[in-house]
Amino acid sequence: MISTCTKVSLGLDRRIGGNVDAVALFIAEGADVPREQLGLLSEPERRAVGRLLTGKFARGKAQEIVGDFVELSGGRVRRVLLVGLGSAEKVNSEKVREAAGRLARQADRRAMRKIAVVPPLLVGGQGTEAAAVVSGFLLASHEFDEYKGAASRADDQKRHGPVELVIIGNEKRLRDQVQRARVITDAQNIARTLASRPGNEVNPPALAAIARELARELKLRVNVLDEKQMKRLGMGGILAVGSGSATPPRIIALEYRPNRARNKPPVMIVGKGITFDAGGISIKPAEKMGKMVYDKSGAVDVLGIMYAVAKLKLPASVVGILAAAENTLGGRAYRPGDLLRMHNGVTVEVTNTDAEGRLVLGDALAWGIETYKPAAVIDIATLTGGVVVALGTTMAGVMCNDEGLMRQLQRAAEATGEKIWRLPVWEEHREQMKSTIADIINAGNREASPLQGGAFLSYFVPEKTPWAHVDIAGVSDVEKELPYYGKGPTGWGVRTLVEWIEGRK
Secondary structure, three states: OOOOEEEEEEEEOOOOOOOOEEEEEEEEEEOOOOHHOOOOOOOHHHHHHHHHHOOOOOOOOOOOOEEEEEEEEHHHHEEEEEEEEHHHHHHHHHHHHHHHHHHHHHHHHHHOOOEEOOOOOOOOOOOOOHHHHHHHHHHHEEOOOOOOHHHHHHHHHHOOOOOEEEOOOOOHHHHHHHHHHHHHHHHHHHHHHHHHHHOOOOOOHHHHHHHHHHHHOOOOOOEEEOOOHHHHHHHHHHHHHOOOOOOOOOOEEEEEEEEOOOOOEEEEEEEEEEEEEEEOOOOOOOOHHHHHHHHHHHHHHHHHHHHHHHHOOOOOOEEEEEEEEEEEOOOOOOOOEEEEEEOOOOEOOOOOOOOOHHHHHHHHHHHHHHOOOOOEEEEEOOOOOOHHHHOOOOOOEOOOOOOOOHHHHHHHHHOOOOEEEEOOOOOOHHHHOOOOOOOOOOOOOOOOHHHHHHHHHHHOOOOOEEEEEEEEOOEEOOOOOOOHHHHHHHHHHHHHHHHHHOOOO
């Protein structure tokens, strides 16, 4: 299996074992620890909780983790940790996920190797509290260390060892939720790992090889289009983007078709996979260009989603498409002023070679819809800097042509703690993309910048096909440590889109 870069094993038990280094409970401001949770602790541990609360060492604030040592029978010593959730009125699964992420970092710093966690009890939680603990802890434990060499190996071996996380509670009630959370979080961490790999390791053919490896493991169908097939299919957009690189582009399609849904139209998810983006002739500034390896985040999200869908054996047919190219400079690179003919016959005047993502997605969307006739389509991409200006780094922008699909996505995002905000794609935005010498241009002026991407892509989706464009440019990676994300790629969107697929009727 592709590495998750997470050194955590997961267990589930009714009681706290004797070889546990620490036991953690979650508390909210202004709320007592429920009796059923205290009942899972030994008498010395309950006394420690009482000392921390009555002495007001622990107040339940959102970023607070306080603890005490207790001596158990046989001279064993254990930490008791109280993890703050913030205001009791605002506690939800996302707050639990964030608190669990902080707990994971505390465990790493203090070299705790086995931690028992008593999940909080949320109103109507039905096991989602335990799932949120698992998700937050495993996401925070992700560390991309595949390229650490001799200079850092000795230090890493001293600091890091496998951590065992044990969820304490009713095994029968929690088992399915905990296992589901593990699979989805592994899928997200797989996407983070692949997004982090550098351009000299992951180019479009290498990404196709990774997809084939995943397909073999999960028993998925896989279809890879090379540059010769793309030329026969008239895919002028993705071919142009990849023309300046020594490594040719690829379109990679993965199919998951369970027997009970084999004859139903699939849902389709298309991801932008620019394995490195120099901007082409419209070259980017040198500052932070190295982070353009993250421009494949949408495509590797698709791999993570397909992993989760297959592992969970969801009862829906799903097609995942990766539109992969490297956008760089060279004697054969495409140029501003070039005219391209896309797979569906739409002609494009190139005005900016750094607006390449919509070109690879346009061909992939047109071909995928024609080939697989999906019931609904979502594309996910680090598409525009404009969406970061508009919405910042805490939410993704969504443009959608179908009210029912938008409601489904909103429910899925709320359930997973990944925020989205709807942006319009109106006829005036489509008009903004019109060209005087071709059908459309690939980039306009600065006005309505994030909407131009969605307006462009709408030309490659039939009007009656439910479709959403998800621009993750602001959320696909972070530059500072967050409660359950370290610096680097986030795998944003895996949780929401798996939830969306699972919730479709």
